[in-house]
Amino acid sequence: MDGLISTDWLNRHLSDPDLVVLDCTVHIDETPEGFINRSGLDDYLLGHIPTAGFADLKGDLSDQSSPIEFAPPSPDAFCAAMGRLGVGDASRVVLYDSMFSAWAARVWWMLRWVGFDHAAILDGGLNAWKAEGRSISTEPAMHPPRELTPRPRPELIVGEDEVRAAIDSPGAQLIDTLPAESYRGEVALYADRAGHIPSAINISALDLIDETGRYKPLVQLAAMHELDRDQRIITYCGGGIAASSEAFALTRLGFKDVAVYTASLQEWAANPANPMTPSSSDSI
Structure with missing residues (x-):
């Protein structure tokens, strides 16, 4: 699997048992106090690529105790969070978002950081998927928890x-x-x-x-x-x-x-x- 995959590729492989698809969207809202980053979970619940889970960069994929927004958690904590999303050592992962793929790229980079190399970004993200009239689901992801072993590359x-x-x-x-x-x-x-x-x-x-x-x-x-x-x-x-x-x-x-x-x-x-x-x- 290449590091950048097309909507056609994903559509053909959605039912692969080892494939985990994750929506990584974060929204940037402009307020009178400035720009605020908001989890994309609410939009995910309204519709996402079929089988996709939600990777929450505003939640357990960041260190909530840090004063730095989006500070990486420890490799152990990150792997545990990904494992709860169904990502294991033998998985393949496709990441997407609805904003220029940068949020998906952040999760992709952290996966590399913990030693996992079987992840790809969906080129064009959710917007490309929708523009082609492909199916959208409101069903929650059904991936069983798996173990992702940390092999950090500090x-x-x-x-x-x-x-x-x-x-x-x-x-x-x-x-x-x-x-x-x-x-x-x-x-x-x-x-x-x-x-x-x-x-x-x-x-x-x-x-x-x-x-x-x-x-x-x-x-x-x-x-x-x-x-x-x-x-x-x-x-x-x-x-x-x-x-x-x-x-x-x-x-x-x-x-x-x-x-x-x-x-x-x-x-x-x-x-x-x-x-x-x-x-x-x-x-x-």
Whole structure:
């Protein structure tokens, strides 16, 4: 199973006994107080791809005790949560959402982080499935609980200290995956501090997706990523979601040393000791 699968593929394999389909949707609501992330569970209950369960990034797929939104739980806790959704060591997993596949990519990346490599993202997500008139179900998922064994790859997720060290390291490249206006410092999304982490280049995760919500062809993605493959690449955004979509694209392009700064600017910008650079000279 490829890391990116089509609606046709999924439709043909929905009844496979080892296949677990998971809706990973989170909604972003604009309020007078700012943007708020809301679980997509209510919409899932109104209709989802048949057999799909719901992977709740606002619930037990994040560390609820952390002040950082979407902070990864421990590998053991994450594997236990996935096991309750029916994901086991012998499973294959298809992930989707209804917003540009970034939420699905976050779950995909965490599965890689705990050593599970049999997951794929549904290209175009729920919107592509619906646009083709495919069936929608309100029936709950019936996957029995299974055991997913943690085999952690701690190098796939980095913290503040490694990001700080990467700023001046010739062996590392930081990628800011937020929109260009945020990168340039025209808007301040976190802690009233505008700009980006020094030495970071800008490749917006939104630019990975075409007008239909699908990932662009590999040849186009490759043209966007003319990077040194010997460098360690660290992606970040606001909360590690768009950064996971970029990490997914880099992995499909064959980059071997990719990590996600999951706390991203919500942690970095909140610490006044961490530098921020408004600039227009580092984007590609």
